[in-house]
Amino acid sequence: MHRREFLVFSSVTSLLFVTGCGGNSSSRNSTNPAVKTLALPIPKLLKPTMKNGIQHYDLDIKEAKHTFFEGKLTDTFAINDSSYLGPTLLLQQGDRVSINYKNNLKETITMHGHGMHVPPTMDGTAHQAIAPNQAWSPQYTVNQKACTNWYHPHTMEKTAEQVYQGLAGLIIVEDDESKALDLPKRYGVDDIPLVLQDRYFANGQIDYSPSMREIMHGYTGDTFIANGAIEPTLDVEAKQIRFRILNGSNSSVYELGFSDGRKFKQIATDNGFLEAPVSISRLRLSPAERAEIVIDLSGDLNQRLEFKDYRHSKTFMTINVSKSATQVTTLANKLTTLDPINVASAVRTRSFVFSGRRGSFQINGKSMDMKRIDERVPLGQTEIWEVKNNMGMDHNFHIHATHFRLIERDGSTSNVAENEKGYKDVVFVPANGTVKLLIKMIDYTNATVPYMYHCHFLEHEDRGMMGQFVVV
Numbered sequence: 001m002h003r004r005e006f007l008v009f010s011s012v013t014s015l016l017f018v019t020g021c022g023g024n025s026s027s028r029n030s031t032n033p034a035v036k037t038l039a040l041p042i043p044k045l046l047k048p049t050m051k052n053g054i055q056h057y058d059l060d061i062k063e064a065k066h067t068f069f070e071g072k073l074t075d076t077f078a079i080n081d082s083s084y085l086g087p088t089l090l091l092q093q094g095d096r097v098s099i100n101y102k103n104n105l106k107e108t109i110t111m112h113g114h115g116m117h118v119p120p121t122m123d124g125t126a127h128q129a130i131a132p133n134q135a136w137s138p139q140y141t142v143n144q145k146a147c148t149n150w151y152h153p154h155t156m157e158k159t160a161e162q163v164y165q166g167l168a169g170l171i172i173v174e175d176d177e178s179k180a181l182d183l184p185k186r187y188g189v190d191d192i193p194l195v196l197q198d199r200y201f202a203n204g205q206i207d208y209s210p211s212m213r214e215i216m217h218g219y220t221g222d223t224f225i226a227n228g229a230i231e232p233t234l235d236v237e238a239k240q241i242r243f244r245i246l247n248g249s250n251s252s253v254y255e256l257g258f259s260d261g262r263k264f265k266q267i268a269t270d271n272g273f274l275e276a277p278v279s280i281s282r283l284r285l286s287p288a289e290r291a292e293i294v295i296d297l298s299g300d301l302n303q304r305l306e307f308k309d310y311r312h313s314k315t316f317m318t319i320n321v322s323k324s325a326t327q328v329t330t331l332a333n334k335l336t337t338l339d340p341i342n343v344a345s346a347v348r349t350r351s352f353v354f355s356g357r358r359g360s361f362q363i364n365g366k367s368m369d370m371k372r373i374d375e376r377v378p379l380g381q382t383e384i385w386e387v388k389n390n391m392g393m394d395h396n397f398h399i400h401a402t403h404f405r406l407i408e409r410d411g412s413t414s415n416v417a418e419n420e421k422g423y424k425d426v427v428f429v430p431a432n433g434t435v436k437l438l439i440k441m442i443d444y445t446n447a448t449v450p451y452m453y454h455c456h457f458l459e460h461e462d463r464g465m466m467g468q469f470v471v472v
């Protein structure tokens with residue numbers, strides 16, 4: 001039934017384009033083969049090889065062919081033996097790791113560990129480019145608490161297209177605290193990784209062809225995919241189910257929820273657990289943000305519900321509660337203790353103002369320049385970073401190196417939602433909105449190799465909405 005709805009929606013979109021009413025100025029052709037009906041794919045957990053006390057994770061980045069549609073192979077970029085996205089890395093706090101990226105593509109890439117607290121030389125920005133047939137192996141000790149992170153290209157002016165082609169994967173960090181909590185922890189059974197994206201396809205091929213308007217507003221898609229499948233089905237046990245959700249789309253903001261409108265608990269933000277679960281019925285996620293949620297399906301045996309994006313009225317997947325519980329988990333009222341927010345300890349405020357016109361974007365009036373260091377941030381000093389979006393369109397703001405706390409929206413602490421009070425590394429900054437962040441650099445000084453801050457709407461990042469800072 002959902003397939004038919006999807007096809008009808010696609011043809012309506014085409015019709016709107018043909019008649020010129022859709023506001024879509026590209027020459028996109030939305031005619032595609034029938035959708036392949038699939039179970040939600042679960043990315044494999046990548047097994048490391050141990051050498052001299054270091055866990056080596058080998059990631060081969062290559063061209064691939066993936067099945068989104070019946071009888072059609074779609075050209076993609078992928079990692080190892082997957083044909084879209086890559087395997088999940090499961091790391092423990094304190095692990096010594098080497099992530100070995102081999103670039104088998106015909107173009108230069110970089111691979112950034114988004115959310116990982118690592119030295120700038122290991123960060124995988126445009127300063128650590130990997131040419132075709134070359135490898136790059138960042139090594140570090142996992143230096144942070146449990147969270148759900150991800151890896152993706154950060155290539156100068158090419159990030160958007162490379163991610164759209166399929167390059168991304170999850171990095172799960174666990175620690176003693178996360179392991180001690182009575183949470184769903186069976187990967188792919190009741191602890192479900194979920195990479196949400198939207199894509200345009202033309203004749204069954206991924207169509208990355210943004211118009212000027214789509215560069216300005218960000219490139220989206222009319223087809224919603226979860227872990228690389230179009231509207232898949234997930235069979236689960238009738239129990240608490242944990243989802244580790246990544247908005248892996250280029251520029252779409254989602255308002256996620258379940259078709260029966262039920263409440264669920266958010267337990268973690270980008271960089272770790274919330275102090276206590278927060279009960280919500282809608283979860284807003286902008287590009288690159290992560291959230292872990294727990295939904296209680298213990299009374300729903302033989303029921304089906306849809307996991308949806310209410311912002312675009314689209315279904316990501318159908319959940320089929322088809323199995324009896326083989327384990328019971330009980331969500332605690334207290335998950336962790338966060339550092340207290342002490343705004344008075346801030347020694348300075350930095351200001352970041354967004355602007356843009358005609359397909360180029362700036363922060364503080366400047367487009368990204370790899371040769372320019374925009375900010376020098378002293379180690380160990382608490383700062384306020386104020387981000388102002390004076391534009392009539394949405395953006396967000398991502399800072400590398402460490403996490404931050406959101407302390408104000410639009411001039412008031414009371415505008416900060418309960419589920420945004422954890423450690424974050426991406427914050428949504430809607431049209432004409434302002435946010436204040438509390439941040440402190442705690443490791444890894446390097447006077448010459450910078451980290452980045454940027455809008456994570458990838459079309460904006462690629463066209464200049466990014467700056468560089470060093471920790472000194």
Ligand SMILES: [Cu+2]
Pocket residue numbers: 394395396455456457460461465
């Ligand atoms: Cu933006």
